Amino acid sequence: xxxxxxxxxxxxxxxxxxxxxxxxxxxxxxxxxxxxxxxxxxxxxxxxxxxxxxxxxxxxxxxxxxxxxxxxxxxxxxxxxxxxxxxxxxxxxxxxxxxxxxxxxxxxxxxxxxxxxxxxxxxxxxxxxxxxxxxxxxxxxxxxxxxxxxxxxxxxxxxxxxxxxxxxxxxxxxxx
Numbered sequence: 001x002x003x004x005x006x007x008x009x010x011x012x013x014x015x016x017x018x019x020x021x022x023x024x025x026x027x028x029x030x031x032x033x034x035x036x037x038x039x040x041x042x043x044x045x046x047x048x049x050x051x052x053x054x055x056x057x058x059x060x061x062x063x064x065x066x067x068x069x070x071x072x073x074x075x076x077x078x079x080x081x082x083x084x085x086x087x088x089x090x091x092x093x094x095x096x097x098x099x100x101x102x103x104x105x106x107x108x109x110x111x112x113x114x115x116x117x118x119x120x121x122x123x124x125x126x127x128x129x130x131x132x133x134x135x136x137x138x139x140x141x142x143x144x145x146x147x148x149x150x151x152x153x154x155x156x157x158x159x160x161x162x163x164x165x166x167x168x169x170x171x172x173x174x175x176x
Contacts, residue, residue, distance in 0.1 A: 003074060004070070016047070021085060049105055053105075083100045
């Protein structure tokens with residue numbers, strides 16, 4: 001539970017920390033100038049992807065109420081974040097880490113989407129079952145499929161608007 005809660009809070013910090021790490025790694029491990037140019041293009045895209053995944057995880061009601069991510073989220077995020085950290089070390093396999101990072105990011109995205117759809121469908125089924133239970137408990141005389149008993153229609157009858165005064169105006173050229 002501690003790990004799941006840590007990832008719950010870490011995913012928002014990661015939006016800023018992980019894209020900054022390759023710049024630090026570039027400075028520490030001294031790559032060429034062209035790689036710095038590539039970082040200026042790739043790291044904002046990475047930050048947007050991290051933010052999208054973090055907010056998609058937050059879209060699940062179970063995550064918002066428990067403040068815990070699922071174990072699937074932990075695994076996918078850990079894999080993705082490790083590839084980003086390894087990429088930022090600029091070791092000899094930096095291109096491999098970049099490709100693995102993209103693949104892990106796509107896996108995290110689709111994994112989070114699948115969980116969101118699954119949870120939303122489950123909650124919709126639960127809501128419909130509750131709705132049907134309430135409709136059955138409402139008894140006869142109710143609208144079929146409705147949990148709310150019918151309300152009598154209000155008929156106010158004819159409306160008396162009171163006295164009206166009509167003032168007719170004539171156009172200026174009609175006065176002659």
